[in-house]
Amino acid sequence: MRKQEELFTKDTLGKEDLISLLGLDAAGQKELFYHSGNIKEAHVGKKVYFRGLIEFSNICSKNCFYCGIRKGNSHTKRYNLSDEEILAASRFAHQEKYASLVLQSGELASPVFTQRVTRLLQKIHQETNNELRVTLSLGEQSRETYREWFDAGAHRYLLRIETSDPEFYRKLHPSDDLHCFDKRLEALHNLRDTGYQTGTGVMIGLPFQTIEQLADDLLFMRDFGIDMVGMGPYIEHEETPLYEVRHHLWPIMDRFNMALKMIACLRMLMPKINIAAATALQAIDPMGREKALKIGANVIMPNITPGIYRDNYDLYNNKPCTDENSDDCTHCLKARVGMTGNEIGFGEWGDSSFFRERTRK
């Protein structure tokens, strides 16, 4: 117990410390969450920021082995929202004082796609009085494309590294140029160089993943100096190649608890960044995201994709809120966040203080 206490209050956590923390049993985990919750409150307070999530298309050119909307899955019904549908969802977020949007889709790199996103960014800002912060989550793109979208008014970008171990990355993706670890890392650097608030994340509890790798993932995020993180448990999907090795998976609750421990450790390592309560947590435990908010996360991403499409953005099994419409999610989340003893920062952009300090001249 004494050794554990030391870990909770240590100034700098190393790899061995993180391995010990991630390996804590149920009793130890409770202590960890108590400490990480206090650190969260001391550095980012009780405010939870909303990011209205629009999953505007599930058409993807890639074939990641874990993902339900991979190109090779012919059972997925593909959709692509119209510009007007995207704009309507953006106006909804603005009216509801979400202050912030995330535009997400499968990964496509083409001039038509690039120009469409540029046009959408311009229209969104026109129609919402320049009052929304916009995050993009559209995968790897060229430096020029990142620049074009930044100039059109995108402020933040999420690009998960998925795992920081290049060998393991290779096992999770086809071995071709489209799925190259070095390119992904380069894209992350390009995003930061362009001026974006840069976000990344990993999946937790992948088959064959080790605690050592997860500890390295945390150190990767710290050493990169990432501004925001969204990470959650891996959840298998029947129509993916990784499903074949599902008997190597940790039990689902172990993956869930590990995801919470990862969030807690990251909050201790990087007290001032934004950490999202990943939706995948809720697919396992109905209160999963709320648990994450208590122990370290400070961002939540209500899904505001029009209801009829939600079912088809099927990254993993049992994705929550696919039947709801946006109004239901807003009300539901207000109540849920209140229950955690936190409050929603309506009308606030909620940039991380880590980013503000990093960019202060």
Ligand code: 5AD
């Ligand atoms: N389980 C959990 N997360 C997944 N993602 C893709 N497939 C799965 C899955 N089966 C995550 C990846 C990707 C993000 C859009 O969704 O981390 O970056």
Ligand code: SF4
């Ligand atoms: Fe496409 Fe992203 Fe799924 Fe990979 S994880 S197949 S890039 S949507």
Ligand code: FES
């Ligand atoms: Fe979507 Fe509760 S958050 S219905």
